[in-house]
Amino acid sequence: MKKSFKLLTLGVAGMVLLSGAQxxxxxxxxxxxxxxxxxxxxxxxxxxxxSSIQVTAKELKSETPELKINMExxxxxxxxxxxxxxxxxxxxxxxxxxxxxxxxxEAKEAAEHAVAxxxxxxxxxxxxxxxxxxxxxxDNADRLSFTVTTYLATPGTGMPRVDTYNVLDAAEAKPVQLxxxxxxxxxxxxxKEVNAQIAANPDxxxxxxxxxxxxxxxxxxxxxxxxxxxxxxxxxxxPGSTGTPEFRVALPATNAAAAAVKFGSKEIKSETPELKxxxxxxxxxxxxxxxxxxxxxxxxxxxASEDIEKSKAEAKTTAEHAVAxxxxxxxxxxxxKADVKADGGAADKDRISFTVTTYLQTPGTGMPRVDTYNYxxxxxxxxxxxxxxxxxxxxxxxxKEVSAQIAANPDxxxxxxxxxxxxxxxxxxxxxxxxxxxxxxxxxxxPGVSGTPEFRVALPxxxxxxxxEIVLAADQLQKSxxxxxxxxxxxxxxxxxxxxxxxxxxxxxxxxxxxxxxAVYEGKDSYSRNKMAPVQLGTAPVIIxxxxxxxxxxxxxxxxxxxxxx
Numbered sequence: 001m002k003k004s005f006k007l008l009t010l011g012v013a014g015m016v017l018l019s020g021a022q023x024x025x026x027x028x029x030x031x032x033x034x035x036x037x038x039x040x041x042x043x044x045x046x047x048x049x050x051s052s053i054q055v056t057a058k059e060l061k062s063e064t065p066e067l068k069i070n071m072e073x074x075x076x077x078x079x080x081x082x083x084x085x086x087x088x089x090x091x092x093x094x095x096x097x098x099x100x101x102x103x104x105x106e107a108k109e110a111a112e113h114a115v116a117x118x119x120x121x122x123x124x125x126x127x128x129x130x131x132x133x134x135x136x137x138x139d140n141a142d143r144l145s146f147t148v149t150t151y152l153a154t155p156g157t158g159m160p161r162v163d164t165y166n167v168l169d170a171a172e173a174k175p176v177q178l179x180x181x182x183x184x185x186x187x188x189x190x191x192k193e194v195n196a197q198i199a200a201n202p203d204x205x206x207x208x209x210x211x212x213x214x215x216x217x218x219x220x221x222x223x224x225x226x227x228x229x230x231x232x233x234x235x236x237x238x239p240g241s242t243g244t245p246e247f248r249v250a251l252p253a254t255n256a257a258a259a260a261v262k263f264g265s266k267e268i269k270s271e272t273p274e275l276k277x278x279x280x281x282x283x284x285x286x287x288x289x290x291x292x293x294x295x296x297x298x299x300x301x302x303x304a305s306e307d308i309e310k311s312k313a314e315a316k317t318t319a320e321h322a323v324a325x326x327x328x329x330x331x332x333x334x335x336x337k338a339d340v341k342a343d344g345g346a347a348d349k350d351r352i353s354f355t356v357t358t359y360l361q362t363p364g365t366g367m368p369r370v371d372t373y374n375y376x377x378x379x380x381x382x383x384x385x386x387x388x389x390x391x392x393x394x395x396x397x398x399x400k401e402v403s404a405q406i407a408a409n410p411d412x413x414x415x416x417x418x419x420x421x422x423x424x425x426x427x428x429x430x431x432x433x434x435x436x437x438x439x440x441x442x443x444x445x446x447p448g449v450s451g452t453p454e455f456r457v458a459l460p461x462x463x464x465x466x467x468x469e470i471v472l473a474a475d476q477l478q479k480s481x482x483x484x485x486x487x488x489x490x491x492x493x494x495x496x497x498x499x500x501x502x503x504x505x506x507x508x509x510x511x512x513x514x515x516x517x518x519a520v521y522e523g524k525d526s527y528s529r530n531k532m533a534p535v536q537l538g539t540a541p542v543i544i545x546x547x548x549x550x551x552x553x554x555x556x557x558x559x560x561x562x563x564x565x566x
Contacts, residue, residue, distance in 0.1 A: 068124070
C-alpha cells in the first residue's frame with residue numbers, strides 16, 4: 001500500500017523559530033540539478049517605503065524517473081534583527097530539506113512497488129514556492145508576511161501545505177500574533193467574520209461536525225494590505241475542489257496604524273493654609289489587555305490617594321504644632337506627576353514604560369519618590385523585569401555598567417559603605433528608546449544635589465544573547481533512546497531564574513520568568529514560548545525517576561538561550 005506523503009506540520013501562524021546548522025544542497029551538484037538565487041519579487045512585485053527587506057529564492061531543480069524537484073526556497077535579507085533573520089531562513093530551509101527527503105523516500109518506494117508489480121512508473125513532483133504578502137516598511141506597519149506552499153504531486157491526490165510566516169521587522173523582531181492585530185477577543189471576532197462569510201456562500205463548505213468549528217490556537221494567517229487572511233488546510237472545512245480556503249478580514253484601524261497606548265490624567269487640585277495639592281494621576285487607555293489596564297489604573301490611583309491622606313495628616317499635625325507654639329504656619333505642597341518613557345507602540349517594541357514622581361515639599365527637606373512601571377502591551381500583559389532584558393546574569397551585567405559610570409565621574413557619588421552596593425532585587429528602572437535607565441532614590445548613593453541618580457544602559461540587540469551556564473553533574477543528565485542529551489527541567493530551569501510549576505491535571509510543567517512563559521507536556525514533542533505556535537524538536541519530554549527531562553535544544557531553540565552544560 002502506498003504511504004501518504006508526510007508533509008511536516010511546523011508551518012503555522014506566528015511560527016516560533018528554530019536555530020541550528022545550515023543545510024547544504026550537495027545532492028543536486030555536478031549534473032544532478034542546480035541551485036540558483038532568484039528574487040521572489042520577480043514573481044510577486046512588492047515594495048514598501050523605508051523597507052530594506054528583500055525576499056529571494058534558492059532554486060533547487062533536478063529530475064529522475066521517480067521524482068522531479070521544483071523548489072524555490074525563500075531567503076530573507078535586510079531585516080533589522082539579523083539573528084532572527086538567520087533563524088527564520090534556517091527554519092524555512094530545514095523544513096524544505098526534510099520535505100525533500102520524505103518526497104525522495106516515498107517516490108523511491110512507489111517506483112520499487114511499480115517495478116515489482118509490473119506497473120507503469122509514475123513520476124512524482126515536489127513543488128515548493130514562496131509568495132510575499134507584506135515586506136515591511138511604513139506602508140506595512142513594519143510587518144513581513146509571506147507564505148510557503150509545499151505540494152507533492154503524486155499519481156493519487158496530493159495534499160498541499162501552506163506555511164505562513166508573520167514577523168514584526170524591528171531591532172528585536174518577533175512573530176505577529178492574531179491577538180495583537182484584533183485584541184484579546186480575537187477568536188470571537190474572527191469566528192463571527194468567518195461564519196458570516198460561510199453563511200453568505202455556504203455551498204463550497206462542509207456542514208455540521210465536518211465544517212468550521214472555530215479559530216484554532218495555531219490558526220494560520222498572513223497579512224496583506226489592511227487585511228488579515230485566515231488560511232485553512234485543504235479538506236479541513238471544505239471539499240478538495242475548494243482548494244485551500246481563505247477568509248479576508250479587515251484589520252482594525254488602530255492596529256493598522258500601529259497605535260500606541262494613550263495616557264490621560266485625573267487632576268486633583270485644592271488648597272488650604274496647611275496644604276496645596278497639585279496632583280496629576282496618569283490614566284492609561286488603549287492597552288491590549290483591558291483587565292491589566294484596569295488593575296494598573298486602580299493601583300496608581302490608590303497609591304496617589306494614600307499619599308494625599310498621609311500628606312493631609314502630616315500638614316495638619318505641623319500646622320497644629322505651629323499654632324500651639326505661636327510659629328507661622330508653613331504651607332506644604334504635594335506634587336504627583338507622570339512621565340511617559342515608552343508608549344507601547346511598534347516603535348517601542350510593545351513596551352509600556354513610565355514613571356510617577358511623588359514629592360511632598362515641606363518647610364524642611366523633601367524626599368521625592370519615583371515609582372516605575374514597565375509592562376508588555378500584549379493580549380496578556382506581563383510585567384517587564386530586568387532579567388527579561390538582560391538575561392539571568394542581569395545583576396552582574398548592570399553592576400559592571402553602573403560601577404564603570406561611577407568610576408568615570410566619582411565626585412558625584414558617596415564612597416565606601418555609603419556608596420553604591422549593587423543592583424537590588426527590586427531595582428527601579430524604565431525603558432526609553434534602546435536603553436534601560438536604572439533609577440536610584442535621592443540620597444541612596446549620592447548627595448541630595450545629585451537629585452535622583454540615573455544610569456543609562458544600552459539594551460542588548462537581537463544578535464546579543466547572554467551566555468547562561470547550567471552547572472550539572474554528569475550523573476544528572478540522561479539520554480533518550482536516540483542518544484539525545486536530556487536535561488532535568490526543574491533543576492536547569494530554576495538555575496536560569498525560571499519558576500517551574502508542575503500541573504498534574506495536564507501532566508505538564510510551566511516555566512515563567514517576567515514576561516516569558518512556556519509549558520511542556522510529558523510525551524508530547526510540541527514546544528512553544530509565550531503561547532506562540534508550537535514546534536517539534538524531535539524528542540518529547542519524558543519522566544525518569546520522578547523527574548521531567550527535556551532535550552537540551554529546548555533551552556537554545558525555544559527559550560533562545562545559549563546554554564553550556566558541564
